[in-house]
Every structure is written in structure tokens, then in C-alpha cells.
Amino acid sequence: MGISITVNGKRHLLAAAAETPLLYVLRNDLQLNGPKFGCGEAQCGACTVMLDNDATRSCVFPVGAVGKAQVTTIEGLGHGERLHALQKAFLAEQAAQCGYCSSGMLIAAKALLERNPAPDQATIRREMAGQKCRCGAHNRIVRAIQRAAKELRG
Template identity: 80%
Template structure:
């Protein structure tokens, strides 16, 4: 079956079953390594991508359900060598250790900032509840999102 999707601004027509998880298409067919396979059950958030403006667990989201929405992975946040302000804030706050959760955290943060340009700590923590970080850098991640939010508003 042929599926048509737009990922990071590029249109693709792929020969995949419509019930194939979006994560598999992103990683295997489009060679995008930002979204990670973590649990396969929408519990850890390592696989999250934006589908439209919604942070979506791509490990359980069928590629056929994307429809006309645009998909954005962490690779699509920045512009070439220019990092996105969230990526810069994560670096400045040393918010990543192993980095496995980082792409999902960045995507969740992007979705949050698109809805709320001035989130408080409680809101950020609530929005990140679906993201797991085994390294324990949650406090740094929250600070990074707050830093990015300041720049977002400026």
C-alpha cells in the first residue's frame, strides 16, 4: 500500500502498510534516528514526534493515521546547523546525559510552548509526565524549558 506523508517539510510516498507504526517508518524507511524505540507501548516518550501540533507517541501511531498533518521529528526542529532555541537551552542547562530521552523531551516541550509561551514549573512537569528520563536530569530539563520559554516570548 502507498502512504503519503510530509516529514520535516519533505514529502514522501512510501510503500508501507497503513497500520505500520509511524516510528518504524521514520527510522527504517526515512533513516531518521531522533525518535527512539523505548517501550513500544506509549509509556516512555522516547518516540514522540509532532503530528500537526500534537506530541504523539509514534511507536503506537499508525502511519496511515497521519493523513494530511505534517510530521516533525527532532531533526526538523532546527534549521540545518542552526539549533532550535529548545536545543540551545538543553545544551546551556546541560539537560541531557545519555540523550536517549532528549528527542522526546524536546518534542513535548515544543508542543507545550506552542500552546503556552509562559508555562510555570508545575505545568512543565505535568506536560512531561509522559516522558521518562532514567538519568534523572528532570530538574535541568525543566530549567531548559523555562529558559527557552523566555526566549520564545522575546
């Protein structure tokens, strides 16, 4: 029995148990290594992906529960010469040091900007509080999200 999911706009038929964490399917079956395994308990945010427009911790989300939702990983946000405004802003603000949290940070920021295209600094800090950065780049991350929001608004 297979599970069918759409990831980054492409449909996949998987031979995975429904209770398998989405993160494991993304990394092991689809070779999408952007989402990271951090804590395995939905606490750090390194595994964050978007299900439709909602930031979701893929380390605890069963692949069988994806249903018809569209899964977006960092690989689907932008790449190479076609970076998303958030990725450009993270680079410009030097918002990554080690980079381990960046995938989850960027996806969570994308979900935030989908809900609120003009968040103030306090809103960004509150909404991103669940995404952990051990390097201490928090101020740069906030600036990057503000920069991207401004660019996306035109």
C-alpha cells in the first residue's frame, strides 16, 4: 500500500508506513536534505516544512496525515539563480552562522509572511520564537525577515 504526497510541486508515490515521520520520508526517500533532524520532539524547528501555508514540524508529523496538502521544503522555496526574497535577505543580513537552523527558519518566516505581509519586529520575534538558533543570529534573522517583507510588498 502506497502513500501519495506532493512535495515542492511534484507528486510522489511512497512505500512508507503512514505513521512514519514526514521528515524521514523527505530525507531518506526523497533525498531532500534541507529539513534537518534536530531534536525529534518538535521543539527546535530545524525540521520545519510548510503544509499548504502552515509551518509544520516534520519530525513528528506522520506522512499519512499529509493527505492532499502541498508540502514545501527549502528546496522548493528557491535555489541557484532563483532565490526567494527571504533567502536573499538572509544572505544580505548574514543571518546564518552555522546554517543548521536556516532551512526551518526560512520556511517558518515564509509561513509568517503568508499570514502577515508586514509584521513588526515584535511580531517577528514572537512568531519565530519556536525556531531555535544556537549561534545567536536572532537579531540578523529579524532584520532579514523585515527586509524580505518590505521587498515582497514592493
